[in-house]
Amino acid sequence: xxxxxxxxxxxxxxxxxxxxxxxxxxxxxxxxxxxxxxxxxxxxxxxxxxxxxxxxxxxxxxxxxxxxxxxxxxxxxxxxxxxxxxxxxxxxxxxxxxxxxxxxxxxxxxxxxxxxxxxxxxxxxxxxxxxxxxxxxxxxxxxxxxxxxxxxxxxxxxxxxxxxxxxxxxxxxxxxxxxxxxxxxxxxxxxx
Numbered sequence: 001x002x003x004x005x006x007x008x009x010x011x012x013x014x015x016x017x018x019x020x021x022x023x024x025x026x027x028x029x030x031x032x033x034x035x036x037x038x039x040x041x042x043x044x045x046x047x048x049x050x051x052x053x054x055x056x057x058x059x060x061x062x063x064x065x066x067x068x069x070x071x072x073x074x075x076x077x078x079x080x081x082x083x084x085x086x087x088x089x090x091x092x093x094x095x096x097x098x099x100x101x102x103x104x105x106x107x108x109x110x111x112x113x114x115x116x117x118x119x120x121x122x123x124x125x126x127x128x129x130x131x132x133x134x135x136x137x138x139x140x141x142x143x144x145x146x147x148x149x150x151x152x153x154x155x156x157x158x159x160x161x162x163x164x165x166x167x168x169x170x171x172x173x174x175x176x177x178x179x180x181x182x183x184x185x186x187x188x189x190x191x192x
Contacts, residue, residue: 002043003034004057007072011058015136019056019097022144026151039075040082047086052093052157053124056139059098059115066105066113071098080118088123092159095128095146097139102129102188116190126162126191135183138173142187145169163189 001023005016024030033042038057047053055071062068070077094116096102101115116129128146149165150157166189173184 001030001032001054002038002057002071002073003032004038004073006035007058008074010072013056013058013136015139016056018140019143022140023054023147026144026147027155029155036074038073040073040078043073043078044082044086047088047091047122049090050088051090052095052159053091053119054095054097054143055101056097056143059096059101059130061100061103061105061114063103063106069100069103069113069115069118071096071101071115080113080115083115083118084121086122091123091125093126093128093150093157093162094119094124095143096130097128097134097143099130099133102131102190116188120190124191126159126189128162128166128187128189130186131188132182132186134186138177138183142169142173145172162191 003016003020006012020032058072060070060072067080070079096115103114116127119127146165146169149168150159150162152158166187170184170187177183
């Protein structure tokens with residue numbers, strides 16, 4: 001898990017600490033790279049051995065140049081080429097709990113140059129991302145519901161039902177906030 005409750009040069013994300021707690025409760029052996037530990041080098045070094053990745057941080061998309069999409073880390077940005085250039089044959093699930101990770105550009109709104117696409121190109125079979133800014137306060141609940149739907153009794157995850165787990169988690173958010181689709185509608189799943 002990559003967790004950035006405070007990112008140099010960006011606003012704080014109060015929900016990230018709750019998201020860490022939610023995932024740590026579900027997965028006690030979870031390795032969290034938080035704050036100063038979440039560097040570009042550390043993340044890129046950890047990716048080859050990670051069957052799943054959870055990003056709880058800022059994401060950004062350049063609407064005029066979608067290839068400049070990125071994840072904001074402690075010491076700089078993790079850009080699309082950094083991610084798409086990886087070869088991760090054992091990768092199963094990446095959950096980008098960050099804003100704009102599946103958003104295209106202004107000129108070509110369905111442009112495939114996104115953080116989510118880069119993660120899938122790297123090898124993650126299932127990727128969860130967002131089309132626009134997400135409600136930091138509700139991200140921990142959504143993550144909890146998704147991972148509860150994927151968790152095995154032994155404490156691992158089974159990714160074959162990722163789309164269904166996301167669907168059910170979004171429905172729970174929609175039931176809580178029926179008049180506020182901006183909270184529950186940005187989440188997307190890409191994969192089989």
